[in-house]
Amino acid sequence: MKEYWGSLASILGVLAFCQSLLQVLFPPELRFATLKLFNRIFNVFTSYCYFDITEIDGVNTNELYNAVQLYLSSSVSISGSRLSLTRALNSSAITFGLTSNDTLFDTFNGVTVLWEHIVTQRQAQTFSWRPLPDEKRGFTLRIKKKDKSLILDSYLDYIMEKANEIRRKNEDRLLGSLDSRGHPWESVPFKHPSTFETLAMDPVKKSEIMEDLKDFANGQSFYLKTGRAWKRGYLLYGPPGTGKSSMIAAMANYLGYDIYDLELTEVHNNSELRKLLMKTSSKSIIVIEDIDCSIHLSNRKKGSTNNSSSIGRSYCDPEMRSGPGVGTGDEGGNSITLSGLLNFTDGLWSCCGSERIFVFTTNHIDKLDPALLRSGRMDMHVFMSYCSFPSLKILLKNYLSFEEGDLDGEILKKLEEVIDKAEMTPADISELLIKNRRNKDKAVIELLETLKEKAERKLKSGECVGDKNLNDVEEEEQEKRALESPKEGCNFEDSIEKQEDDEEKKIK
Numbered sequence: 001m002k003e004y005w006g007s008l009a010s011i012l013g014v015l016a017f018c019q020s021l022l023q024v025l026f027p028p029e030l031r032f033a034t035l036k037l038f039n040r041i042f043n044v045f046t047s048y049c050y051f052d053i054t055e056i057d058g059v060n061t062n063e064l065y066n067a068v069q070l071y072l073s074s075s076v077s078i079s080g081s082r083l084s085l086t087r088a089l090n091s092s093a094i095t096f097g098l099t100s101n102d103t104l105f106d107t108f109n110g111v112t113v114l115w116e117h118i119v120t121q122r123q124a125q126t127f128s129w130r131p132l133p134d135e136k137r138g139f140t141l142r143i144k145k146k147d148k149s150l151i152l153d154s155y156l157d158y159i160m161e162k163a164n165e166i167r168r169k170n171e172d173r174l175l176g177s178l179d180s181r182g183h184p185w186e187s188v189p190f191k192h193p194s195t196f197e198t199l200a201m202d203p204v205k206k207s208e209i210m211e212d213l214k215d216f217a218n219g220q221s222f223y224l225k226t227g228r229a230w231k232r233g234y235l236l237y238g239p240p241g242t243g244k245s246s247m248i249a250a251m252a253n254y255l256g257y258d259i260y261d262l263e264l265t266e267v268h269n270n271s272e273l274r275k276l277l278m279k280t281s282s283k284s285i286i287v288i289e290d291i292d293c294s295i296h297l298s299n300r301k302k303g304s305t306n307n308s309s310s311i312g313r314s315y316c317d318p319e320m321r322s323g324p325g326v327g328t329g330d331e332g333g334n335s336i337t338l339s340g341l342l343n344f345t346d347g348l349w350s351c352c353g354s355e356r357i358f359v360f361t362t363n364h365i366d367k368l369d370p371a372l373l374r375s376g377r378m379d380m381h382v383f384m385s386y387c388s389f390p391s392l393k394i395l396l397k398n399y400l401s402f403e404e405g406d407l408d409g410e411i412l413k414k415l416e417e418v419i420d421k422a423e424m425t426p427a428d429i430s431e432l433l434i435k436n437r438r439n440k441d442k443a444v445i446e447l448l449e450t451l452k453e454k455a456e457r458k459l460k461s462g463e464c465v466g467d468k469n470l471n472d473v474e475e476e477e478q479e480k481r482a483l484e485s486p487k488e489g490c491n492f493e494d495s496i497e498k499q500e501d502d503e504e505k506k507i508k
């Protein structure tokens, strides 16, 4: 026992001697530098390097920390055994996260990296304008030194991109509109249930549009390579109730874009229009509904000689929703012009921000200026037609849960015979189906009767009007075909002259 105490006393003596020796060799002012030196020596021999990404950078929130957290949440959900769950404001999705001091391996371009989530208690706070959280949170990224240059930049960019994608997917879509004083943009969550699945239209045309949209959304490098602004224009035209607005909602839901509903009659001049454009975010759809009623196309040449700032095109009176041709000129200070609108969709300003889709809708495509319709402005013209047989099948499936083969073959044949002749809109047909949705058989029989009745009525009225009507239809079709295949560089002046001629004829 005596020996034991004796050896303990000598160990303590050695330790005390070492401590005093260290204090002599490394005085306090040198101690930090010594630690650094040891760290460096350690770093020379280790094959890893470490990066700390703290939640708060000084007093600002570190964007990268949030991005890493979101990014890791996508892989954590499958593998983790203890996870933290969060649900952000304006979001309907729950995200997973690493709990404190948990680690996770990730692979990027064939290189494996290790993430560690480190949470420590913050020391007593000194005075700060912004109170800091009690916990200090951060991620440590460990990568092999040899992979540092290979992956660091591109890996962090990739994380930021992925995080943005996840954030967008989790967030509710927004619908922006102007307030009553024309102030931009008031947003509300956009929860329209219309999707391409519920949209009744020709399936071939539908998949064409869906492909076009996907190509656009994934086309960043293509647009960069070809030197084009990353934007696309769609013109939806057709009779009321054929699904133009429903199509816009389906587009937004399909791509996960926000919608900006631009009511041109609330905008006072071109510069306001430009400011509105600048305040829209990327990945959005800018919608101008009933474009033929929103601006009035008057004489551009006259405007240019009279007044240089306003080229003589103004709103049509909101009450005159029957279309253009009835204008108010520039009176009343309303000086939004066609050229302003063209610049909005196609000019230099249209490229501020990216990944934007412009959608115009109209019931009267023939009333629009060809300059507005040419390729590059409105790249795709989509005719929303009366309900066709394929569309009817979609409505029957949606409203009455009829699958292919459920309906009696004879009835289907009869429906197919009359549907085109009846010229009923999907809106009318869906109303009929909703009304009788509790009794499917009754719904189909009533639908068939209504279609027959309408077809007969159409046939009779067609006979009464006679050949003149047919010529009109032919003319209309020709016009439509010409507009459906717009030529690049369509001459703006020609179109204005044609319009002037038309106006003169009308006056005569």
Ligand SMILES: Nc1ncnc2c1ncn2[C@@H]1O[C@H](COP(=O)(O)OP(=O)(O)OP(=O)(O)O)[C@@H](O)[C@H]1O
Residues within 6 Å of the ligand: 198, 199, 200, 201, 238, 239, 240, 241, 242, 243, 244, 245, 246, 247, 362, 363, 384, 425, 426, 427, 428, 430
């Ligand atoms: N193609 C369609 N597919 C599915 N439902 C449709 C379709 N067309 C119309 N509907 C139904 O009719 C309603 C009105 O349609 P929507 O508002 O999309 O028509 P619109 O073409 O925009 O009409 P308007 O020219 O008057 O603005 C929608 O709420 C939808 O339920």
Ligand SMILES: [Mg+2]
Residues within 6 Å of the ligand: 244, 245, 246, 289, 361
């Ligand atoms: Mg509409």
